[in-house]
Amino acid sequence: MGWNRKVLRVNLTAGTCTPEPLNMAWANDYLGSRGLASKYLVSEIDPKVDPLSPDNKLIMATGPLTGTMASTGGRYTVVTKGALTNAIACSNSGGFFGAEMKFAGWDMIIFEGKSPKPVYLYVENDKAELRDAAHLWGKTCWQTEEMIKTSHQDPLIRVSSIGGAGENQVLFACIVNDLHRAAGRSGVGAVMGSKNLKAVAIRGTQGVSGIKDFPAFLAAATAAKKVLADNAVTGQGLPKYGTQVLMNVINEMGALPTRNHRDVQFEEAGRISAEAMHEKRPTDGKTHLVTNAACFGCTIACGRISRIDESHFSVKNSPQYWGASGGLEYEAAWALGAANGVGDLEALQYANLLCNEHGMDPISFGATVGAAMELYDLGILSREQIGVDAKFGSAEALCQLVEMTASGEGFGKELGMGSARLCAKYGRPELSMSVKGQEFPAYDSRGIQGMGLAYATSNRGACHLRGYTVASEVLGIPVKTDPLVTDGKPELVKAFQDATGVFDSAGICIFTSFAWTLADVQPQVQAACEGDWSMDKLNDVGERIWNMERQFNLAAGLSAKDDDLPPRLKTEPAKTGPAKGLVNGLDKMKPEYYKVRGWTPDGVPEKATLERLGL
Amino acid sequence: MQKSLHIDPAKCTGCLQCEMACSYEHTGTINPSKSRIKVFDFEHEGRKVPYTCTQCADAWCMNACPVDAIVVDLATGAKVVREATCVGCKVCTIACPFGTVNYMADVGKVQKCDLCGGDPECAKACPTAAITYVDADWTGLDRMRAWAAKASTAAVAA
DSSP: OOSOOEEEEEETTTTEEEEEEOOHHHHHHHOSHHHHHHHHHHHHSOTTSOTTSTTSOEEEEEOTTTTSSSTTTTOEEEEEEOTTTSSEEEEEEOSSHHHHHHHTTOSEEEEESOOSSOEEEEEETTEEEEEEOTTTTTOOHHHHHHHHHHHHTOTTOEEEEOOHHHHTTOTTBOEEETTTEEEOSTTHHHHHHHTTEEEEEEEOOSOBOOOSOHHHHHHHHHHHHHHHHHSIIIIIIHHHHGGGGHHHHHHHTTOOOBTTTTBSOOTTGGGGSHHHHHSBOTTTSOBSEEEEEOOTTOSSOOEEEEOOOTTSTTTTTOGGGOSOEEOOOHHHHHHHTGGGTOOOHHHHHHHHHHHHHHTBOHHHHHHHHHHHHHHHHTTSSOHHHHSSOOOTTOHHHHHHHHHHHHHTOTTHHHHTTOHHHHHHHTTOGGGOOEETTEEOOSOOTTTSHHHHHHHHHOTTSSOSSSOOTHHHHTTOSSSOOOTTOOTTHHHHHHHHHHHHHHHHHHTOOGGGGGTOOHHHHHHHHHHHSSSOOOHHHHHHHHHHHHHHHHHHHHHTTOOGGGSOOOHHHHHSOOOSSTTTTOOOOHHHHHHHHHHHHTBOTTSOBOHHHHHHTTO | OOEEEEEOGGGOOOOOHHHHHHHHHHHSSBOGGGOSSEEEEETTTTEEEEEOOOOOSSOHHHHHOTTOOEEEOTTTOOEEEOTTTOOOOOHHHHHOTTOOOEEETTTTEEEOOOGGGTSOHHHHHOTTSSEEEEEGGGTTHHHHHHHHHHSOOOOOOO
16 A cells, blocks of 8 residues: 555567566565665666667656645656666656646556657656657647647646757756756757657646555655654744745855866855845846645645746846746855856846756756856956857846757867866866766755765765755754764764665655654654554665665666765865865765775675675 | 635745645645636736635525525535536526535535535644634734734834
């Protein structure tokens, strides 16, 4: 129970949609969503497969709590081999699409092969069919969603789609659902595009009936909601300020990567912060922020809905952008802003809107612009090559580059490769601020030491959502640790990585973990799912997922040398702030981490570790 | 005292907990497609609006029903569909000016908000108090209070 016990297998080459029973033995070992879909992926594809070839598969998966009254129970996950990283990819999205998949009666949809022509999958409960998408190809995510709803005469359909970025295989293309929610990272949208799959449209009216013990589940869900409501972060900070609450906090800590990580503090952070979004603009007297918004079932509601300044140069002739829309969240505001030295809030929102509209990950896009600006600053790239005066801090350049990348024009095509390939092409690979080809998010690991290890060892490349030690090192959740030291961080990183796997696999949002520990999740899983789900078992599930992902990456050709940070973070000390003079102590933490993980000094899981986890 | 559902759209985040709670109460499954309250997302305005039956005193649906399947629950004032009597003719869905009575094709009956017998699940599930269940004679109380707060009551300076 908890699960629908049904998988939809879509063979795009043959054009077939076939239901099959969910492998319940695997569900018992991997719970759902991220863990379970990853188990399917690693069991079904050659780890060495070219991510953009028909032999790669792409899985959309819900968890047992998706579509339930558990707070934040609306998540779904896209699992595939990442186009950007050549590692296992797992991108998680909120919005309403995941719950709709569950309501239609499916736990998971597995896409395999490649369609000979553009198609979209239409699912109405048990009925699933591939439909011609010739008329949708070339359309934006926003247009695609609207056109599908209109043609089916059903505004209640939920849609996940790719935009031009995914079609053109921009390596950081994402999959967008519900206009401004995205399975954002690792280039999952490029994989979808390589399969000629434009969109997935779902209408589900069957609901979730398979909860093991409904009264116990509702009691557990209600108690857990109270924990969120009573917590200062999830009950007050996130609803009021969103994730953007972090901009000034992280800047103060000297951990806000600025101008491609040359600096750790951004002098204009205040102008692009949550507080700035609440201030009235001098131009029109309105605030940037319109309201907060929730994803399906979420009682936190951290989402930002904003309205761009109509008189801003980026949109003054483009009224289609004047309405309220999603953004800015902290990661996007950082990547489009501080990472490039741009302190123009409206320009960041414009770039963010284009990322949502055309289906690009704003983190990787923004950070790649930062790398290009550094190459330009160093004279390695010329104005002629880029086509714009791409100096650090230029809002005009940012806005032009986002348009060029979305359309694949000129230098935009090169930005679409991501920073690792871009910097390598121009002979300066060390200037790409990335791990395993994926750009860093918004925390500088010189000022938050644990994050250096979390980034280096993340199975999907640099990422804050695989082990968010920021919670402990900055916010003191669940216990406060010193962000400037490496001591204890290997254990901390492992604990966060394993627990995150459980949250992701349950079908809930990792933001609940600002208030919840696994002890708050466990009663909900226990009441919803068949079988016994003790704390020990959940901890094992998390660790099992991590090691399974690791084994896939090793088999794909990655090794301990890929668990590394760019030299800048290990050799160029932070120039200002509390971390002034510090570099990241990865080389000290990494051997210890491997030991804590039960891995060899080469980062390979020991036989005993695998046996203990049943791998 | 009779009570009434009171909706303040400005407080709604669009989480749909109300739809889940409503459907669970009436169908035993978590299924927003069976909810009698719907949240509408006017995304380009940044507004979410929960909407359901206002329980009209002289109810169009009740007056239109040719088989008297819609009756008043005297305890709550709710206009309640008697499923055993409803023949699924849909006249009430045409009569209701607000669209809050809807036909369920799978069971061949109509459904509408029945105030859950006086303890509406949507209001209990709402995390932001956008949906409350208040004195039916005083649904304007909060708004009156808000305006009252703006009134100048400064005492003459001593």
